[in-house]
Structures are given as structure tokens and as C-alpha cells.
Amino acid sequence: MHRFSLRHLTDAAVREGMKTCRARERSATAILVAHIAEAESRRLYVEDACDSMATYCMRELGLTEDAAYKRIHAGRIALRFPEIFGLLEDGRLHLTAVNLLAPRLTGSNATELMAAACGKSVFEIKELLAARFPQTEPLPLVLSEPNPDDSLVSKRLAGDGAPDQLVSKRVESPRAHVTPHAAGRYTATVAMNQATHDELRECAERLGHVLPSGTTSDVIAFALHQLVVQLRKRQHAATSRPAPVRSSSDPRHVPAHVRRAVYARDGGCCTFTSDDGRRCGTRRLLQYDHIVPVARGGESTVDNVRLRCHAHNQLEAEHVFGAAFMEQRREAARERAAAATASARDADALAALRALGYRKSQALHALVACGDLPSDATLEQRVKRALRQLLPAHQRLTVADLRAKFGAAAPVTPACAAAP
Numbered sequence: 001m002h003r004f005s006l007r008h009l010t011d012a013a014v015r016e017g018m019k020t021c022r023a024r025e026r027s028a029t030a031i032l033v034a035h036i037a038e039a040e041s042r043r044l045y046v047e048d049a050c051d052s053m054a055t056y057c058m059r060e061l062g063l064t065e066d067a068a069y070k071r072i073h074a075g076r077i078a079l080r081f082p083e084i085f086g087l088l089e090d091g092r093l094h095l096t097a098v099n100l101l102a103p104r105l106t107g108s109n110a111t112e113l114m115a116a117a118c119g120k121s122v123f124e125i126k127e128l129l130a131a132r133f134p135q136t137e138p139l140p141l142v143l144s145e146p147n148p149d150d151s152l153v154s155k156r157l158a159g160d161g162a163p164d165q166l167v168s169k170r171v172e173s174p175r176a177h178v179t180p181h182a183a184g185r186y187t188a189t190v191a192m193n194q195a196t197h198d199e200l201r202e203c204a205e206r207l208g209h210v211l212p213s214g215t216t217s218d219v220i221a222f223a224l225h226q227l228v229v230q231l232r233k234r235q236h237a238a239t240s241r242p243a244p245v246r247s248s249s250d251p252r253h254v255p256a257h258v259r260r261a262v263y264a265r266d267g268g269c270c271t272f273t274s275d276d277g278r279r280c281g282t283r284r285l286l287q288y289d290h291i292v293p294v295a296r297g298g299e300s301t302v303d304n305v306r307l308r309c310h311a312h313n314q315l316e317a318e319h320v321f322g323a324a325f326m327e328q329r330r331e332a333a334r335e336r337a338a339a340a341t342a343s344a345r346d347a348d349a350l351a352a353l354r355a356l357g358y359r360k361s362q363a364l365h366a367l368v369a370c371g372d373l374p375s376d377a378t379l380e381q382r383v384k385r386a387l388r389q390l391l392p393a394h395q396r397l398t399v400a401d402l403r404a405k406f407g408a409a410a411p412v413t414p415a416c417a418a419a420p
Contacts, residue, residue: 030089037075049274077102092118236263272312
């Protein structure tokens with residue numbers, strides 16, 4: 001009798017065994033999440049020839065993609081709120097619950113929100129979050145609007161055009177599902193908007209002389225091949241007719257002939273090798289890395305350039321220049337990115353106000369009031385705050401302002417109080 005045969009156990013023993021194993025599983029999950037979080041914070045995966053913690057979890061721990069991401073995200077939020085580890089261990093919260101709560105947890109609401117979610121099912125937690133953090137409903141008008149430039153310009157709905165009737169034109173599509181059904185054959189299910197569908201149909205029509213069949217699979221295959229050729233040419237200078245070598249005054253510039261040779265030599269993937277001889281091999285986010293850094297006199301030659309993914313390029317830079325120096329560089333880059341994001345948000349809000357008929361000078365003046373909004377404020381929230389500034393002064397008063405000025409009996413009507 002093998003050890004997994006439990007026919008000899010009583011019903012009570014089977015029930016008790018399930019509960020014991022489940023308790024051990026929860027404890028092991030919490031400990032694993034803690035280890036994953038700590039390993040990611042130390043970037044230990046880089047030394048093991050992995051470009052991300054997700055790759056490490058799938059390659060070294062044997063987790064599926066979904067299981068890896070659930071544990072990584074749970075570990076990240078648990079480092080901010082360590083009580084999550086205990087809730088996972090005793091079963092009051094499960095991994096899916098932690099991932100659902102993560103985007104909404106703050107220092108002020110974490111304890112109360114996690115307590116409210118304890119013991120609830122996935123659907124019940126979704127209901128809890130929907131009640132506390134209501135989202136704009138996905139109106140059919142939004143879904144049917146073509147949005148070829150994928151911008152966040154908002155429009156006024158039909159009717160009285162109140163400020164709170166602003167909806168975004170951006171629609172998030174689900175990820176494609178690819179299923180193998182035969183050797184070398186796959187079936188893909190992809191959601192697309194009207195603009196993408198129209199472009200796909202136009203491609204089929206314009207390629208009629210090249211692809212007489214005009215089937216969707218043939219059109220997509222042809223289009224992807226052309227895109228890959230262009231990407232290889234732009235990123236790695238791949239071409240059958242190389243141009244004459246051109247010199248550059250920028251010492252960091254990697255000439256086209258060097259990129260071609262390095263890409264072919266390194267097999268188009270990251271060359272980092274761990275201490276046990278395992279190669280990273282990822283083809284994502286590849287960069288041309290100078291073995292001897294340019295700052296130390298290195299040149300852009302075939303022998304001095306290699307392919308590295310972003311993670312291992314950063315690791316090499318830390319080895320050469322020090323972790324503290326590189327962290328300062330990354331922090332400066334994050335600040336520049338945040339400033340650029342804020343500028344983009346202002347541009348979206350400005351476009352929305354201009355679409356509502358306000359002059360550019362009026363809109364820019366009103367957007368100054370959006371400076372105190374949190375960085376994750378939606379476009380709708382920013383536009384509503386700006387619209388308040390465009391109201392006459394006496395209409396900017398909130399209900400709290402009126403009651404503070406005139407007392408609890410102050411008349412409060414939509415005409416005399418602006419929405420907060």
C-alpha cells in the first residue's frame with residue numbers, strides 16, 4: 001500500500017487530516033510569500049540568471065505564471081503591511097483577497113479594510129470594494145467610441161452637461177488567450193475595438209494582391225512578420241544591405257555594424273551567466289552593454305559590447321559603480337518620469353476643458369487647483385476640481401463651507417453649493 005492510499009482511515013481521520021494539511025499549506029504559503037518578498041527586495045533573482053522575480057518563481061520554484069504573480073504581488077503589499085503574513089497563515093485572508101485589496105490599502109485604512117475582508121469569498125470582497133470605492137460604470141457609449149490614438153480626452157454627455165458627467169474614452173481589453181491545439185498550431189482569442197477591427201479589414205483589402213485568401217490568420221501572420229522585420233532593423237540594425245560605417249562623436253553610440261555582429265554572436269538574448277553556469281537567455285528589454293564602461297574608457301567595439309537584459313545591465317552597473325550610486329541614478333530617473341506623467345495628466349485635463357468650450361488661459365489657470373490632488377487621481381477628478389475653479393466665487397463654496405459660515409441651518413441647494 002502506497003502512502004497516498006487512505007482507504008484504511010476512518011471518516012473522522014480523513015476530515016481531521018484535511019484540516020491539518022490545509023493549516024500546514026496556509027502556513028507554508030505565508031512563509032513562501034515572505035521569502036519571495038525578501039528575495040525580490042534583495043534582487044536575488046538576478047544572480048540566478050533570471051531577469052525578474054516572476055521568471056525565478058516559474059523557472060526555479062516551478063510555479064505557474066498566475067501563481068507566481070499572485071505571490072509576488074502579495075509579498076510586495078505584505079512588506080508594507082506585515083500583518084498580512086499572519087492573516088495568510090491563519091487563513092483569514094487568502095492570496096486572491098490580498099491581491100484584490102492591495103491597490104486600495106493605505107496607512108489609514110489598512111487595518112480596518114483587512115478586518116472587513118477577513119473570511120469573505122472573492123465575490124464578497126469585490127462587493128465590499130465596490131461599495132467603498134465605487135467605479136464609473138462601463139457605459140455602452142464608451143465601449144462603442146472609436147479611439148485610434150488611445151488618448152484620455154473626455155467628452156460631455158448628452159443632456160444638461162453637468163461636470164460630473166464625464167467619461168473616459170479609454171477601454172482596457174482583456175489579454176489574449178493562446179491555446180495550442182496541434183503540433184506548431186495555436187488558437188488565439190483576442191478582443192479588439194472597432195478601430196482595430198476596421199484596420200484589420202483594411203489590411204486584408206489592401207493585401208489582396210499578396211494574400212488572395214484574405215483570411216484573418218494570414219493577414220495577422222503577414223503583418224507580424226513585417227513588424228518583426230522593422231523592429232529588428234530599428235533595434236539591432238538587421239539588414240541584408242548594410243550601409244557604410246558612419247562615425248559618431250558620442251562615445252556611447254553603438255554603430256549599426258557592431259549591433260548586428262553582437263546580436264548574431266549572442267543569439268539575440270541576454271548573455272548573463274550565473275555562478276552555476278545557467279544563462280539568463282531572456283529576449284525582453286535587451287540592451288547593449290559595454291563590458292568596459294564608457295566612463296572608464298571603454299569603446300563601442302564588437303569585443304567590448306554584449307547583450308544584457310535591463311535587470312542584468314543594472315546588476316553589472318552596481319558591481320562597477322556601486323549600489324548607492326546606481327540607486328541615486330534610478331531615483332533621479334523616477335523623479336523625471338513622475339514629472340513627465342504629471343505633465344501628461346495636465347495635458348489630458350487641458351484637452352478635456354478645451355473640449356468643453358473653455359479658453360486655454362482659463363483652463364491653465366483652473367488646473368493650478370489640481371496640484372493638491374493625489375498622484376493617482378483620475379482624469380474625471382482632475383477635471384471636476386478644475387471646473388470648480390471656473391465657477392463664480394460664491395458657487396465654489398462647499399456644504400461644509402456654508403454650514404461653517406452660516407450655521408447648521410444654512411440653506412444648501414445645488415445652486416449655492418458646489419460639489420466637493
